[in-house]
Amino acid sequence: MKNYRIGIFGLGTVASGLIKILKKEKINYQNRFNVNFELSQVVVHDLQKKRAPEFDGLNISDDPAKIIEDPAIDIVIELIGGKTVAKNIIEESLQTGKHVITANKDLIASEGRKLSRLAKEKHVGLFYEAAVAGGIPILRSLSNSLASDEIEQINGIVNGTSNFILSQMRQNKISYAAALKTAQEKGFAEADPSNDVDGIDAAYKLQILADFTFGKQINQRDIQMGGIRTITQADLQDVTDLGYEIKLLASATVISNKLELSVAPTLVPKGHPLASVQNENNAVFVNGRYSGGLMFYGPGAGEFPTANSVAADLIELTKKIDQPESFNTNFSSDLTLAKPKDRIASRYIVFNVANRPGVMHKLSAFFLMSDINFRNIRQYDPVGDNTRVVIITYPASDAQLNPVKTTIRKARGVEIIHEFKLLIEPKEVTNA
Template sequence: MKNNLQIGILGFGTVGSGVLRILKHHEPKLNQVTGVSLKVKKVLVRDMEKNRGSIAEGIELTLDADEIVSDPEIDIVVEVMGSVDDAKKYIKKALVSGKHVVTANKDLIALHGNELVALAKENHCDLYYEASVAGGVPILRTIVDSLASDEIQKVFGIVNGTTNFILSKMTNEGKSYDDALKEAQELGFAESNPTNDVDGIDAARKMVILTRLAYGMNVEVNQIETKGIRNLQQKDIEMARKLGYKIKLIGSAIQIENKISVDVGPILVPNNHPLASVQDENNAVFVVGAAVGETMYYGPGAGELPTATSVVSDVITVAKNIRLGTSGNVFSSYQHETRLAEDTEVFNKYYIAIEMQDKTGQFLALTKLFSQFDIGFDQIIQQPLPSDMSKVVIVTHKINKDQQKKLLTVLKGANEMNLLVCFKVMEGK
């Protein structure tokens, strides 16, 4: 039985430095909790000359990842590089070498998680990735451990802090999308190229991971209907407010019989729903179980120490497994045949905004068009626009996704009508 465990860290950026900081500053507690001494031996860096202060004292720095993944003295490899291809290559080498792996890499786990899980099992190594979803919020371990006895019916929420920050600024301060994005970039919440965040790709990849753990089903990113917030305008925010909603980018995975429906997109959230009050870069995930009912997990979705806390919690789990001789674990071994719900089985209310000629008979034509697909109105607002145009906003009754798609196809081709947006509407509490 080992009394000392050596750790190698791939990456010394924001999260990597946070991991090292927690392992150093909390060393007495961690040693007591795990029953072993945890020591960082080597850290992969991009620049050997950079001044990293006292946090790097006593730590061997290297420019070569192979020095970590091939070092026979290193027991646990922590990957916080942020790439996909290089990270995958090094993690595979580490697992084949018999090293346990902790990663915060959501893109890697979403795209190649099944392959890495199989490799970890084959080599009797642990593979954990709590920090890959919702930063400092322990949502994955909650689903896998605390809710293991329950049948999960829904997993949904705000899983991207960048878009939530932008939407918070647009909602609370009346900023335009461009101005809110610029502020997010200046504060470091958004990348110079924000595509993955604002187009919903990051959230979709996190939903792949959540779906895998909650339902045992492997959904590919390209199977998730994904919409972002890039085209969202202040007038949409204002209209949602008038109707009693706030717009949030929501990822959702819902069980329908023995199938699931997974999507990401802007949703009108009722003001009285807890998700409506989640502000700035924070994340919040709702899990609904058949037995436990509704539970919500809220906290910082990114940042040095919140994310590092999740990483180190995985390191603690690995250390305990090593000490107990129970290594060879992955987050969850639960698997179920992947079955996606048909469009006719998925029901929602929808917010639809249309621009059209303000003339006699147009509204009747619009009503007939909706009735053609048996779609009823829950709320209707009509606003006059310049040049004899009007904007009509409709909140539908609950309809299935097949009805919605057929309606949108006809609206896009209709004369003197211009479909502006279509968002899902969440039901109130």
């Protein structure tokens, strides 16, 4: 039996779940994996905070040195989140030869590569399965089972809050504001929901996913961003009638050796597995040259699902503790970022136009200018002096569409409410 001493930073939801799992499964892990995990020290920010009685026996301190400077501690688990303090903790732990497990997506999104290199240099492990899509084992699958494949595209519903809001709007025919309120009441959304509904949280996860999938550490500014705030019941009615669901997708696609990155509301055809992902669940759909279309579905957050991902990292780490191979250190590609002419998709565009003769004539002239063809058009009965027009186009590039949008912004009587892409589906692989 091998014994490992563990130090945990933080005692929030995930840490609580982990401590309960390690206690409950102690004998099970001893029998099955021949390891014993000994929880030596917990470090918290606020020592005065009231803790549940089940944590009574723990060594709790507010001094990070109790973990970092204790040579007996083998493995550090960082669960405080945020970028500054967490970064110091992880760097110092790696420097002193401790293995590190974290669930910190914000930090790993930008520093994952650098920290992984440091871990490799120090011959210790660094794992962070819980950082993306909570309980879904997507990083380990990309790193192990899918490493033999050439991935062409990855599409993730990786923000449970926004998926919950969109699902509630769709199921109960309620407004964005009402659905957000429900999400806040259930504890799925914060008082300021910006991080979730504007796609920032999903973008962090996309940075990590893109690194694992395409071997490239990307900047958040290279991701085309869009949020769900402007989506209305009228949109949901349109897309439902036309055979789609709207999902906030984090997407990374390789097209002719160019990498296209976006987090945005996207129209997903109803038959696609991503279309049926409801409420706070997450899913990541991976299109591989060989493996075809795979989807990994499950809870994207929560005390036990997320803690279980940390526990799985722990066990995997100890399986090859002498030569721990951190996630994804040897994989880099020379992909460049897609340019506007490379970013091709069908578009769902919603207009508010003046209700008078010639408006559709003018609108269609703008699109003809860029040689963009329409697939569906809907004009609704006017409300006041204006009317809602919805157009789905055939595939067109941003380079084609951007001048149309510029022209429309200058034109009178026509206004774009919003524009979402339709999911691009890679052609089926018929021959390697």
